[in-house]
Amino acid sequence: MNELAARCRAYDTVARAIRFVRERRPCQPTLQEVAAHVGLSHFHLQRLFSVWVGISPKRFLQYLTTEHARSLLRGEYDVLAAAHAAGLSGPGRLHDLMVACDAATPGEVRSLGAGLLITYGFGPTPFGWVIAGTTPRGLCHLQFVNASDHLDADDASDAARQLQADWQHARLVRDDAALATSIARAFARSGQGQALHVLLKGTNFQLKVWQALINVAPGEVVSYGELAARIDHPRAQRAVGSALARNRIAVLIPCHRVIRENGEIGSYRWGGDRKQALLAAEAARTVTHACP
CATH class of the missing domain: 1.10.10.10 (Winged helix-like DNA-binding domain superfamily/Winged helix DNA-binding domain)
Known part of the structure; x- marks a missing residue:
C-alpha cells in the first residue's frame, strides 16, 4: 500500500511532465528543462518517468514527434490499421485485461x-x-x-x-x-x-x-x-x-x-489531464513492446 501511495503522489508530477513535453514538442525540450518545470532533478525525473510511463522522457518525446504518434493521437484510422498490421497492438484479444x-x-x-x-x-x-x-x-x-x-x-x-x-x-x-x-x-x-x-x-x-x-x-x-x-x-x-x-x-x-x-x-x-496521461502511458507502452 505504501508503494501504491507513493505512485499515487507521483501522478501530478508525471502528468505535468507529460503535459509540458506535449505542449513544448515543437521546441524539443531537454530533459533538464522538463525536470526544472516540475521541480525535480533530471536524474529523479528520468527514474520516476521511466518507472511510471515505461519509457524515458526522451523516448516519449521521440514518440510524440513521429508521424505515427501524431496519427495515433489524432485518430487517422488508416494509419492505425497499418500500425495494427505491423503488430503494434499484438494479436489476440484487444484488451490487456480480460x-x-x-x-x-x-x-x-x-x-x-x-x-x-x-x-x-x-x-x-x-x-x-x-x-x-x-x-x-x-x-x-x-x-x-x-x-x-x-x-x-x-x-x-x-x-x-x-x-x-x-x-x-x-x-x-x-x-x-x-x-x-x-x-x-x-x-x-x-x-x-x-x-x-x-x-x-x-x-x-x-x-x-x-x-x-x-x-x-x-x-x-x-x-x-x-x-x-x-x-x-x-x-x-x-x-x-x-x-x-x-x-x-x-x-x-x-x-x-x-x-x-x-x-x-x-x-x-475525470479530467482532461488524466485522459491525456492514460492515453500517453498506453500508447508509449504499445510502442515499447513493438520496438524493444
Missing part, C-alpha cells in the same frame, strides 16, 4: 439496488485515488476521486455519496482491504489469469456502447462516429457521447480512448 460484463437485470435497475450489498473501498493508483464497489456478481463501480496525494474524509464522503446515488437502496459497507486486489488488477499492465467481472447498469444502447469499448485496444483511439458505427448506429454520435458520460467503470470500460471527430483529445469526466 473483462467479463454482466448486465443488471431490469428488476435490479428498477429497484435501485434494493436488497443488494455493495462492498466499497478506496485505493491509490498511478493516475490518482479511486473508489471501487463490488457485488457478488462483480465490480459495479470504479471512479477516480478528486483528491490530491492523500484521501481526506470529505473526498471519501463525496465519492461514497455518488456511489449511493447510483444504487440508492443498496446497503454499502466500506472495506478498503477487500477492494485492494480488484483495484490493483484494474490498473495492471497485463491480464492476471481469470477474467475481472463487472456489473453494468444501463439501457440496452448504453450496454452496447460500453461493451464495444472493451474491444478498443490499449494504445488505440476511436472517434464518437467510429464507435457509433461499430455498434451499427452510425448516426448516433450524440447518444454515444451520452453513454460515455454515464459510464461508472473507469479504465476497464475505457471511455478515455474516445476522441473527437477532428482529432482533438476532447473532454473526460
Whole structure:
C-alpha cells in the first residue's frame, strides 16, 4: 500500500511532465528543462518517468514527434490499421485485461439496488485515488476521486455519496482491504489469469456502447462516429457521447480512448489531464513492446 501511495503522489508530477513535453514538442525540450518545470532533478525525473510511463522522457518525446504518434493521437484510422498490421497492438484479444460484463437485470435497475450489498473501498493508483464497489456478481463501480496525494474524509464522503446515488437502496459497507486486489488488477499492465467481472447498469444502447469499448485496444483511439458505427448506429454520435458520460467503470470500460471527430483529445469526466496521461502511458507502452 505504501508503494501504491507513493505512485499515487507521483501522478501530478508525471502528468505535468507529460503535459509540458506535449505542449513544448515543437521546441524539443531537454530533459533538464522538463525536470526544472516540475521541480525535480533530471536524474529523479528520468527514474520516476521511466518507472511510471515505461519509457524515458526522451523516448516519449521521440514518440510524440513521429508521424505515427501524431496519427495515433489524432485518430487517422488508416494509419492505425497499418500500425495494427505491423503488430503494434499484438494479436489476440484487444484488451490487456480480460473483462467479463454482466448486465443488471431490469428488476435490479428498477429497484435501485434494493436488497443488494455493495462492498466499497478506496485505493491509490498511478493516475490518482479511486473508489471501487463490488457485488457478488462483480465490480459495479470504479471512479477516480478528486483528491490530491492523500484521501481526506470529505473526498471519501463525496465519492461514497455518488456511489449511493447510483444504487440508492443498496446497503454499502466500506472495506478498503477487500477492494485492494480488484483495484490493483484494474490498473495492471497485463491480464492476471481469470477474467475481472463487472456489473453494468444501463439501457440496452448504453450496454452496447460500453461493451464495444472493451474491444478498443490499449494504445488505440476511436472517434464518437467510429464507435457509433461499430455498434451499427452510425448516426448516433450524440447518444454515444451520452453513454460515455454515464459510464461508472473507469479504465476497464475505457471511455478515455474516445476522441473527437477532428482529432482533438476532447473532454473526460475525470479530467482532461488524466485522459491525456492514460492515453500517453498506453500508447508509449504499445510502442515499447513493438520496438524493444
